[in-house]
Amino acid sequence: LASTLSVGGAANFASTVTVEDAAHLQSTVSVGGAAVFASTVTVVGAAHLQSTASIAGNTVVGGTLRVVGATSLEGAVDLNSTLTVAGAVSLASTLSVGGATYFASTVTVVGAGTFKDDVSVSGNTVLGGTLRVVGATSLEGAVDLNSTLTVAGAVSLASTLSVGGATNLLSTVTVAGAAQFGSTVTVVGEATFKARTLAATNTDTDNTGSVTLDFSANQNFILTLTGNLTLANPSTESVGQSGIIVFIQPGSGGPHTLAIESDYETAGDAGITLSTAANAVDIIPYFVQSAGNILLGAIQKAFS
Numbered sequence: 001l002a003s004t005l006s007v008g009g010a011a012n013f014a015s016t017v018t019v020e021d022a023a024h025l026q027s028t029v030s031v032g033g034a035a036v037f038a039s040t041v042t043v044v045g046a047a048h049l050q051s052t053a054s055i056a057g058n059t060v061v062g063g064t065l066r067v068v069g070a071t072s073l074e075g076a077v078d079l080n081s082t083l084t085v086a087g088a089v090s091l092a093s094t095l096s097v098g099g100a101t102y103f104a105s106t107v108t109v110v111g112a113g114t115f116k117d118d119v120s121v122s123g124n125t126v127l128g129g130t131l132r133v134v135g136a137t138s139l140e141g142a143v144d145l146n147s148t149l150t151v152a153g154a155v156s157l158a159s160t161l162s163v164g165g166a167t168n169l170l171s172t173v174t175v176a177g178a179a180q181f182g183s184t185v186t187v188v189g190e191a192t193f194k195a196r197t198l199a200a201t202n203t204d205t206d207n208t209g210s211v212t213l214d215f216s217a218n219q220n221f222i223l224t225l226t227g228n229l230t231l232a233n234p235s236t237e238s239v240g241q242s243g244i245i246v247f248i249q250p251g252s253g254g255p256h257t258l259a260i261e262s263d264y265e266t267a268g269d270a271g272i273t274l275s276t277a278a279n280a281v282d283i284i285p286y287f288v289q290s291a292g293n294i295l296l297g298a299i300q301k302a303f304s
Contacts, residue, residue, distance in 0.1 A: 199243065208256075215288070219243040225256040225274075233263040233292070241288040249280040263292050275301045 084102045096114050105123045147165040154172045161175065164182045171189040199219035208227025216236035220243045223229070229247075249255050255276035264286075266272060274282050281304070285297035 213245075215241060220245070222246040222248070224248040225250060225254065225258075228257045228259070230259040231261060231264055233261045234294075237288045237291065237294060239288055239290055243286060245284045245286060247274055247282045247284070249275060249278060251278050254278060255280075260296070264294050264296055266296050267298070272296065272299060274299075277302065280304075 084104075086104045088106045088108070096116070098116050100117050101115060101119045103119075103121045103123060103125075106126065107121060107123070108126050148168065149163055149165070150168045150170070151173075152170045154174070155169065156174045156176070159177045161177075162180045162182070163185075166183050167181055167185050169185075169187045169189065169191075173187060173189070173191050174194070176194055200217060201220040201222060202214070202218040203222040205224040206226050207223045207229050208225065210230045210232045211223070212232040213221055213234050214236050215234055215238065219241070223246065225247060247258060255274070255278075258272050258274050260266075260272060272284065274280070280302050283300045283303065287295045287297070289295050
């Protein structure tokens with residue numbers, strides 16, 4: 001057809017259809033072969049294509065576009081309004097969305113994903129490559145990261161951050177809410193905490209004989225003596241770690257003594273002598289100089 005095609009009723013084409021001008025269809029069109037449209041196509045009713053459709057011009061759908069089977073978009077897709085997807089979406093190329101995008105299920109993006117407006121995802125979002133955010137990013141709820149997070153700029157978190165892997169922060173970190181890190185945290189820049197910071201403290205009310213302190217799990221130790229105590233050489237200390245060790249004599253049955261093995265060092269190799277009064281509380285500071293070298297400070301005695 002070299003000119004306009006207007007079909008008021010049903011049209012059934014069993015072979016190839018080529019339309020070089022505009023085509024206006026007010027009812028059902030069934031094409032059994034290939035359909036080639038070189039200009040604008042307007043479909044008021046249903047359009048059923050059983051084979052390939054190639055459209056060189058614009059395609060305008062005034063109502064809902066419903067695809068029952070799989071849809072493959074091999075080039076760039078530009079959507080200037082809202083896109084709602086109830087099933088899984090797999091994109092092998094760039095997706096550019098000018099309006100809001102709503103995904104009710106899993107979204108997998110193999111190539112680049114560019115969003116110029118809000119994106120709401122109620123299911124999982126899987127990114128096979130790098131996620132790069134040029135502007136500000138606001139995370140209002142909990143964030144769970146199971147792998148390494150590297151942040152080159154400042155980070156401000158108004159809610160809980162939970163990181164299961166290593167976290168590398170190259171700039172200032174401000175946390176207004178709770179922050180939980182399941183692995184090592186390295187901060188190259190300044191770290192500001194607007195609330196109190198609490199070191200892990202082990203409180204043990206039954207200590208006698210040889211005791212090995214776990215420096216990987218605790219920063220401070222509160223030990224009540226129930227017999228003469230020896231601090232055995234640990235293997236869990238970290239260089240630069242510091243804290244305090246509190247020793248408490250029992251109300252009765254004491255006093256008990258303290259001995260230390262070779263990894264614990266005192267000034268002048270003087271050793272440690274605890275208070276002897278019932279319920280006496282002594283405090284010893286420590287600093288880990290190197291593996292196997294835990295420096296003990298001067299004992300502060302008889303707190304009451």
